[in-house]
Amino acid sequence: MQIKWIEDFLSLSEAGAFSRAAGSRNVSQPTLSRHIQSLEDWLGAELIDRRSQGVTLTPAGRLFRNFAADMLRRTYEMRTILRGQTMVGMDTVRFSVTHTLASTFFPRWLKQLKTALGPVTVRVGAVNIQDGAAALIEGVTDLLLIYHHPQLPVLLDPTRYPHLVLANDRMLPLSAPDEKGRPLYKLPGKPEAAVPFLAYSPGTYLAHVVEMILLSVGQRCYFERSFDTHMALALKAMVIDGHGLGWLPESCAEREISEGKLVPAGISQWNGILEVRLYRAAESNSVTVDKIWASLLSSESKHL
Incomplete structure (x- = not known):
């Protein structure tokens, strides 16, 4: 899948006509049509109802539009952060960041870090927690940013791989609202009316x-x-469009909650608390990593 296909799809859904969308994208109408067809082939779903006059999105197209807009915005944010301005003589800091945090917490946190320290050149890899921990142990990453829960610990030797807690996040059961602002789906459900459950894939950390x-x-x-x-972003798109109930990190859904697009689907007993942790290797000889760690420790001590 190519970013330009997504840009073309969003332009088409906004313009409402292939000719206007092609003009806004500075491509020919046949080229735009090929890009939309390629996107549909890659997704395995029809996004445009070609039997109607004008441009009408199919149900799959409406679902994908929410996800695509969010994904594109996050991609632009991440590209802006990663491109930055290269500083001559400055070490590149290698981050391994879990997928959800890479598109929610990390961009904002890195901006705050740069405000405190000045420009920092970074390379970011989105990983699952197990692969990220392995990368830290093998020395192919400098800093590991992950979720942590005491009942689901990451088994890293604290003497060799110290950590800092950067924030707390909550796992919230969420639903799209009805016309009165009440959740369409609510825990715990009823025997005669089971709740459609939107889940994380088995074996993933958030599923656990x-x-x-x-x-x-x-x-x-x-x-x-x-x-x-x-x-998590795909699950959020499904919840927003009313397909069922699902748990999301609050940092992933805070904008949609504030806008009323998502509402709690249960009382606080159904919430979970997660720590956002940053790990490093104690034996790292990176001057920049040491500066980052010292700055974070200083900031932490001011809040004690």
Whole structure:
């Protein structure tokens, strides 16, 4: 999949006509049509209803539009951060960041870090937690940014791989609202009306977190698992469009919650608390990593 296909699709959905969208994108109409067809082929879904006059999105197209706009905005943000201005003689800091944090917490946090330290040249890899921990141990990354819960620990030797807690995040059960602002789907569901459950793929860290929450509550839920994904942004798009109930990190959904597009689907007992942790190798000889760590320690001590 190419970024320009997504840009073309969003331009088309906004313009409402292939000719106007092609003009705004400075491409020919046949080229735009080929890009949309390529995107549909890659996704395995029809996005445009070609049987209607003008441009009408299919249900899949409406769902993908929300996800595509968010993904494109995050991609632009990340590109801006990563490109930056290269400083001569400055070490590049290699970050391994879990997928969800890479598109939510990390861009804002890095901006704050640059405000405190000045320009920092970074290279970022989006990873799952296990691969990120392995990268830190093998010395192919300098800093590891991940979620942590005491019942789901990352097994890193604290003497060799110290950590700092940068923030707390909450896992919240969320639903799209009805016309009165109430959740379309609410925990724990009923035997005669099972809740459509939008889940994380088995084996992912957030899937384990949700399972831990469900076990800790100790109350039976009436779910009908109807979707799973390893991407929090994809799950969020499904929840927004009313396909069911799902758990999301608050940092991933704070804008949609404030705008009323997402509402809590249960009381606080269904929430979970996660730490956002930054790990480093104690034996690292990077001067820039040492500066970052010292700045964070100083900031932490001011808040004690």
